[in-house]
Amino acid sequence: MKRSVYINTNGRLSRKDNTLYLESETYGKKPIPVNNTQEIFLFGEIDLNTRLINFLGQNNITLHVFNYYGYYSGSFYPREHLPSGFLLVKQVEKYKDEYERLKIAKEIINGATHNILKNVKYYSNRKEGLDEYVERIENERKNVKDAKTISELMGVEGRIRNIYYSAFEIIIDGKFEFKNRTMNPPDNPINALISFGNSMMYSTVLTEIYNTQLNPTISYLHEPGERRFSLSLDISEIFKPIIVDRIIFSLVNQKMIREEHFDQELGMCYLNEKGRVIFQREFDEKLATIIKHPKLNRSVSYRRLVRLECYKLIKHILDEEEYEALKMWW
């Protein structure tokens, strides 16, 4: 399986012949094998040139850039290497038809909230006081199918998310205080973890989309092209509970992430380098986790599940098979 490369040091990324090199004070000059690299995450301050960018493009490697605070700044998405005009037209058609768009958006929320519920249920078997949250989410989930517009659907989703977030403190045994989700900027450790994790998820999904014919700017739940590759936001919704939130719960509960892994500055809170490295390691491991896929009758990694989600969308868009979002079955 191809690797993701996480660069946390400062330095220079360059191309020499057919190899990538990372030069840094800490590690010296280190080669990065191109053949089994699919994406690179830049967290440090890195110099690079167009020779490198061209090389990444030739090798279909996506590059995700994060700023000093670990906030996502953007991606280098190389020229599409698997274009299908036919699919693009169909993808747009499904967006333009309100009914068709809502159908896909609902199924995404269906999957996302199923996975949210699954998390809360998992912890309600282990901790007191979560049953009430399970019930509230179950009740609110019933409204998904009745939503008449995207904004109604977003409303349902928002309410479910609020209930879910209010269960976080119980899930993490109050190790950190967490009242509200704030994003711009995150103001406490849990918000910092969620923001960081979500942007890692977003980037990962983007890389998977890149390896299919789907166009990342045409989405169904989120408004297309709102400054971002919005299809990646759509698909991320399904995976955030399965991957990001689970990582947060276990890192905090096992005390692998503690106060000292955060820096606070002017009312904002972010993971410091140590914290990021811990998170990345966990994230990488999680994506490599293998499970048996009942329909394929094959073992697949969690990362592959993201790809399969793209495939299912493709089949739906081609009117071949109705889209059914991934609902955690394990």
Added chain:
Amino acid sequence: MNLVTGTEINYYFVCKHKLWLFTHGINMEHNSDYVDIGNALHEKSFTREDKEILIDGRIKIDFVRNQLEIHETKKSKAMEEATKYQILYYIYYLKMKGVDGVTGVIHYMDNHSKEEITLREQNEEKIKQIIEEINKIKEMDKPPQKVKSKVCTKCSYYELCFC
């Protein structure tokens, strides 16, 4: 002449679903499982001096004394048919371009046997039919039935088809 590619001929025999996906630009990253000799033949003007064409680093065609040679490892009956007709199509194609009398040989690497391929009249008829059917499949707005057979497990579209 209504052109199709060798790959399309090949897929026609292996799986029409795959043929549809492929012709609609739905490719997998690693389409290593097909005999992609066609594209090269279409792109290059085929001259007698061309002695050897290596495509994908995997399939070698030697063009020696008006003979096409393909070295293939034996897969399944379906694959054999597919390869055979792919070669017949090249011979037919060359004939249309005015290169007459080309014959083909498939070398099966695993048991060292070989099969001689000559374009007969009934093959030509069949090829014309196949081309017509391929063009019909290309025009369909949805993919045709999946084959759901043994070939699926080795097909690069397996995950897409069955997830």
